[in-house]
Amino acid sequence: MIPAQKTQIPGPLSASLRARLRRWESRNVTFLSAEFPVFWERAEGANIWDVDGNRYLDLTAGFGVAALGYSVPAIAAAGSAQLQRLSLGMGDVHPSSEKVKLLEMLSRLTFEGWGKGGAKSILGCSGSDAVEAAMKTAFLATQRPHLIAFRGSYHGLAYGALEATEMGEFRKPFAMQMAGRVRFLPFPNCWQCPWGKGARSPSTCDPGCRHALAAELKETFAGNSVGAILVEPMLGRGGMVVPPDWFLPLLRQTADAEGALLILDEIFTGFFRTGPRFACERWGVVPDLLCLGKPLGGGFPLSACVGPADLMDVWPESDGEALHTSTFLGSPLGCRMACAFLEELEKRRNSLAVEEKGKRLLAGLSDLAFPGSPLRRARGAGLFVGVEITDEGGWPNPSFAGGLLSALLRAGLILLAGGSDRHVLSFTPPLVVTFDELDWSVAAIRSVLETELGKHANRAAQPGSFPRSMSKL
Ligand SMILES: Cc1ncc(COP(=O)(O)O)c(C=O)c1O
Structure with a gap:
């Protein structure tokens, strides 16, 4: 559904804007790193295009603002x-x-x-x-x-x-x-x-x-x-x-x-x-x-x-x-x-089907809480959903959560982490998000997770295990 990205993420135009922003904006405002942010250029429905032409699905609705999605004609x-x-x-x-x-x-x-x-x-x-x-x-x-x-x-x-x-x-x-x-x-x-x-x-x-x-x-x-x-x-x-x-x-x-x-x-x-x-x-x-x-x-x-x-x-x-x-x-x-x-x-x-979409998303995320996965305790109501990112002891793992956000961004998903430990992946997509978009998102998260767990399994002696407080992906 989301086409292959046109450039690496963030692309060259985002990287250049990031350098300018660093110079002119008070430094506490925008989080800047080699992996963040991508600069948005236009948006429609639940989709965002950045200045480099890359496309993302926004599962945050822009902090919960774009309830009916972006560029609503009316x-x-x-x-x-x-x-x-x-x-x-x-x-x-x-x-x-x-x-x-x-x-x-x-x-x-x-x-x-x-x-x-x-x-x-x-x-x-x-x-x-x-x-x-x-x-x-x-x-x-x-x-x-x-x-x-x-x-x-x-x-x-x-x-x-x-x-x-x-x-x-x-x-x-x-x-x-x-x-x-x-x-x-x-x-x-x-x-x-x-x-x-x-x-x-x-x-x-x-x-x-x-x-x-x-x-x-x-x-x-x-x-x-x-x-x-x-x-x-x-x-x-x-x-x-x-x-x-x-x-x-x-x-x-x-x-x-x-x-x-x-x-x-x-x-x-x-x-x-x-x-x-x-x-x-x-x-x-x-x-x-x-x-x-x-x-x-x-x-x-x-x-x-x-x-x-x-x-x-x-x-x-x-x-x-x-x-x-x-x-x-x-x-x-x-x-x-x-x-x-x-x-x-x-x-x-009446056509938004918020509860049904929420259940579908929650079920998908619950499936990702398989043994050895860092995802745990999926919960929510309607399209207000969260899942914790934890280490093997079940403790908050904000560094893994941060790395996961970057990997998901590269895969075309915009997400945020909340909670006092910044370890809760938060899903508040536009209410107009489609069932297909939600299914695609869950599949994309699964694939990113499996890749990362695979990498760690190769590195660690025990296949499938994942270390306490993993550093950035
Ligand atoms: C529940 C709640 N109250 C208040 C606020 C603050 O809103 P604003 O950032 O527009 O001042 C937020 C922002 O996230 C919020 O989630």
Whole structure:
């Protein structure tokens, strides 16, 4: 399906752009190595072409943004028409009609749809913006300074959102500046149980874990300083973790009992990524505030914090100076593209077959977890899937994962690794990916794995075994 690549990967044009980028971009931003990155030139469906003419299948949907794939005609047409008519407005002073239309759609698709009446939103330009708007709203509503978030969470890297982001090393260099507003509790990751119950799956979760978390929540709420629980319904960047069924309902009950708000960050899981329109619908849980982003803008940077009108009205009426706004808030271009995306998504939702595709991918990846393979613990919901890369003892093996990503890129697959140890291969392909493309991807991963395991088998005395913490492939 993917034709033979035209050049080595990365090709000469990518290599030359890499050298220029190294000179002009702050060095922490783009990961540069002999094997990364390839510079994209155009994209269509789930396919990317780089500047050297090589073609890839993007199994990340560009960080989960391209839910309907790339170059969607309806979104492109709406965007081009809007660009020519009115590309910017004065978002919080003299907005455009597109903003009103988008706000109405967001209300209909969320709280109105859940029977909770009309919703109001604060738009933003990034996921961090939406999370920070939710954090401020929660404080205005409860007047309690602290919030609960979870280990392994990723809510963005702007200073406010970073307070609630626990995964990885992001907070470390700035730790002294963290305001200490957030209390972190364990996220129930059944594959690495934080309460020491051993590796299970969410369906066989030990009931003791629910009691353990309930006790920790109770303790954290004592003192009455916690006003909100902020949580991803499924950990995304933190390792593609689907929690057991008791988790979200427990948070809902606890928030209700404590007079606190439940903020769901569905920036990654929203818009049918995990099967239902929003992941919380799987458990019938309605949040107090909902953070949306990534695919929402149809490729334009746009996010939203959405809440029921009576809750959002804790914000005072603007007296001409908004307490929370930004220059590009409610961009007509972004709002028009978002409306086009939402219309197209709703039109095509029944043909996307997200659950079926997810099952096919998961089954394929589970087959690759054969004895001697570094792939283990495949898991996910819908097209939100992860598989761990481990050493022979079952421990995270980030160096092998990094090498595997490079080898897969050479084979024509764009993938990312997540989790705090960067050892979870994460699959969030465009929802329009085809069954054939998924089958092809699994076959390509198998072939890359077998080659690499074969190489190592030849090198090692024991055929098929693979060493602890392999260096780059
Ligand atoms: C769940 C979640 N929340 C928030 C964010 C932050 O979004 P952004 O990078 O647009 O600020 C992300 C980004 O990956 C995310 O996955």
